[in-house]
Amino acid sequence: MTVIDEMGKASAKAQNLPAPITSASRMQTNRHVLYILMDHDVKGSGKGAVIGFLKVGYKKLFVLDRHGAHNEVEPLCVLDFYIHESLQRHGYGKELFQHMLQSERVEPHQLAVDRPSEKLLCFLRKHYNLKETISQVNNFVIFEGFFANQHAPVRKLLPKRPEEEIKPYSLTDREFLKEEVEPPWPFNQSHALTRSSSLGNSPVRGCLKPFLNEQELLRNLRLCPPHAGAHHLLNGEPGGPAAQRRRTSGGCRGQAGLIAQRSSYSRYGNPKGAANIPERRAMGQEPSKRLQDVETCLGSATIPSQDPSDLPSLSKSGVHPPNGALCSSEEPPVATQPEPTDRTEDPGIRAVAESKPSRQGAHTDRLPPWLGSRCHDAPWAPWGKQQSWTVAGVFHDAQWIRYKQEYRNTRPW
Ligand SMILES: CC(=O)SCCNC(=O)CCNC(=O)[C@H](O)C(C)(C)COP(=O)(O)OP(=O)(O)OC[C@H]1O[C@@H](n2cnc3c(N)ncnc32)[C@H](O)[C@@H]1OP(=O)(O)O
Secondary structure, eight states: OHHHHHHHHHHHHHTTOSSOSOOHHHHHHSOOEEEEEEETTOSSSSSOEEEEEEEEEEOOEEEEOTTSEEEEEOOEEEEEEEEOGGGTTSSHHHHHHHHHHHHHTOOGGGOEEESOOHHHHHHHHHHHOOOOEEOOSSSEEEETTTTTTOSSOOEEEEEOOTTSOOOOOSOOGGGGGSOOOOOOTTHHHHHHHHHHHHTTSOOOOOOOOSSOOHHHHHHHHHTSOOOGGGHHHHTSOTTSHHHHHHHHHHHTOOHHHHHHHHHHHHHSSOTTGGGHHHHHHHTTOOOOHHHHHHHHHHHHHTOOOOOTTTHHHHHHTTOOOTTOOOOOSSSOOOOOOOOOOHHHHOTTTSOEESSOOOSOOSTTTTSOHHHHHHHHTOTTSSTTOOOEEEETTEEEEHHHHHHHHHHHOOOOO
């Protein structure tokens, strides 16, 4: 394994590659074949010395023929080829290559070569008269005669349209050298989980972005399927109040999606969660209406729950309700009535307490607007009553919400 790793490094260096494409570990995970040329007579350790190596393997490729038609083929590919610097141009390369051709029973023109170096092109021209290449859109090079007597089945696809660019969808072994682009949240999560699981480790979360920007937030929310409660809004007349609501309901589809969003929003971003709004306001950045809608909606989806039986004791012991509103030990906390907006009227996107508090609070002026909106629906307002909420159109009782709170830790305060 050490020998293979060292050979891979030397080859990468000779080709100016940033990282080796041949290593013992990679050989274990694919079905490539490594031909190694050894000098057994070399003096020294008595174990011989490696002169060079040639790595080949079958790969599914989409290649263009002379007429520009796509062909799905699975040829034998030359993937890596290296002869030690001190021994190049001594005929060792030819010896190794010839052995491979015989062993694999292929003709040189049937091969595809993965991004050949100038030296290799000279080598193939000199020894095998491979001069004429057929242009490809990927990194593989094929030569004239490739499509004659194909040993592998060739499946013709529709000829490419001239105005369209063909994507290089044949992966090369050198593809990993390109910078890996991480898909946006939440797709990166499943990727991270899969990768770590395949290694036999317990799943490790991928990097969650500390704060989703507005565009990402809206885009991700739109991925959630619409819930039943929002359908009547979606069917409303354009331009009317229903259309106004449609914007908010569209951004907050699906309860599960809401909660997932909320989690990442508070846990990995600003510890205050939605408190980004006033901060941005202070910085002169007014969040857009849509974002406010979404954020309020997210806040609503994680309404602080209280088991009704706990509420009086909370108040008596002087513990403040979780939204931070001050309250006397005698009186229940008072909710702030937010500015009436279309979103606070929207049953599909906000949590609605069955019994709404009627009084306006004097202590909640320090609360930001979205907390006010939650206060309005404060579940602890009518003391001792059994509470239930409709979150994003789905009925939930206090126990459920409390469970969610405790086990998900999505409290924004
Ligand atoms: C898909 C891939 O693997 S691409 C990467 C190919 N590998 C490399 O570029 C690594 C560096 N190069 C090498 O390791 C070797 O030069 C190889 C593997 C390409 C060829 O091995 P060699 O043992 O040198 O080949 P061999 O001695 O049999 O044939 C020599 C011929 O190869 C070509 N060649 C070898 N070295 C060179 C060079 N420095 N410049 C130009 N052509 C060269 C020439 O056609 C040469 O013939 P010539 O000497 O008459 O000009």
